[in-house]
Amino acid sequence: MPAVNHVFTVFSLLAFTSPSVPFTWHLTEASSWNAGTCLFIFWTGLSSLVWFINSIVWDGNIVNWTPVWCDISTRIAIATTIGIPASMLVIQRRTYFMVRQSATNEKTAQKRRALAIDLLIGLGLPILNMILSIIVQGHRFDILEDVGCYPAIVNTSLTYILITLWPVFIGIASFVFTVMNLSYIQRHRHSLDSWMECTPSSLLTSSLYIRLVVLGFIAFGLSSMLSVRDLVSQITSGSVVWPGWNVVHADFGRVDQIPRGIWAGRGAHSGFGVELKRWVSVGCALAAFFVLGTTREAGERYRAFGRMILKVLGGKNGQQDEENGDLKRYAFG
Template sequence: MQIEIPVLSFISAVLVLFPLPCYFRAGNIAAMSIGMWLFVVNMIDAIDALQWTGAYQIPFLFWCDITSALMTAINVAIPAACLCICIHLERMASFCQMSTSVTKRRRILLECLMCFGVPLVYAALHLIVQPRRFDVYENFGCRSAIYPTMVALFVVWIPPLALSLLTIIFFFAGITWRHFLLHGVQCSRTRASSSLTSGAYIRLVSMAVSEVICTITATVVAMTFNLSSGLAPWADFTRDLTKVLSFSSAATPKSITAMLITEWAMVVAQSFLFIGLFVLGVEGRSRLHEALQAMRRALTFCERRSTSIAELKGTSMIAWYVPWYH
């Protein structure tokens, strides 16, 4: 996995940037935040995999403090954003009316708080069950430490599961589909000026559901491996935020390695689902085509420039050599 992790993470980080301008123009803060969080975490995975390939020392304490907190925050950032998407789509399908500027500002404020404020609060609450500063794993990098107690269930694992299940099963996903089936055709006819077509509506709902399925998978796997030895008593909990543990690949239990690989694989899967469902739309395909054309023009320009520089160097060498030869 020394090659696959950085390569796939870098590719995923680049791909998730393509839909962001479209979501920004549409004012879809929730969908845009998913791309931003996936970009950040993919870059962290790629850099950590390169930095700690065959090593488990701790060269950058400040880097590990930031990255471990961000890796923790994404656990609720993705399901919170998906919940916001389903709420917004349900309101559009049920009311079928143009939103006012005040309503739009309130929605944007709510989505900003849910997609960025809640994850930061969640990362801060993680300190309640954090016994040490962080852990470092060879080939994977820094991760937050968790004390496996009953308190960790409610602080670390239940919030992402609750948000994910709320999006998928309990309330908003079902209502979103029901309102769309009842009013979707009427909405698409009465809101001809709206950029949200029926196809875009279905793609956004599908993205929200698929993203939270990946979140549920990663959370259940992490919870299973962390609690495999049972719940520890809270009375034995001690906190030393100056302590850091490092694990070589040989010393890392296979269960922990499997958990780290699963978490990384879920982030890559979420990234490809995010870009894949966007490319299914007409605007997504056109933007991807424009990006590929821009990359082709850039490569052609670089190739021509390098050829002209090589020819210029050859000409100058001949011009310098011929007078001395005569």
């Protein structure tokens, strides 16, 4: 079904490019509270970019064109499985504590400590999980037709600890904070605006705070489908006891090249799981854009950027048109 892959290529490109707009100003105005939004856009955008490239390079083929790229992209695929829910946990956890404490009273040391914790959760955990996944990596990687490079993780008891359960627990923790934030909104919805006026960042408004809570529910819904599906699939397919490093890595250099007709029907709902893994990143990235990139503040930034582009493109012609307009207004009163 090449049409399915072509549709994914279009949406994955949109998922990579569209959140980059709000990412630029969230990054340039980075503070102690919005590290989570930057990390969320980073992980979803990076994952969408990887799947976009793979969908083009391996469209209708299983040729091992670029082994080094596959080594890199499969590591990224594993990291983003943790990175997306972990960065959402950072967002919901940080906003939860901010609305209950006076942000204006935070000292520099406290802000740095909060930022360090956020980076440890949203960046450190995915990188650690990416490194630990090598232990349960059966061979170098797989190449799936239309999908491209895919991690080759063996189904052992140790895989639950190192890979499978991490996004489940992180997603649950993020969901709990999201629910508590929603509860706070319902109880204090009339005082949100006055509280936001005391926050140190001009980016954080009551509207954005509500949007972040909405994004938390969307991200939980999408990522939980993937994590629960992986857990159920691993349980139903029958995992084996960890046989040891030498057994798992006996044929580590092997690369399995699998046509769509095989991987789409191999095992229970295997094709659905593969497609879900790459569509979750796209869905989260597009959700990030619609939540963070469609605010009133975002509209003002788009207009300012458009005026800047017109000014650059206009150059001398724009100045001449302006002067001619002034002469016409003078001549015709």
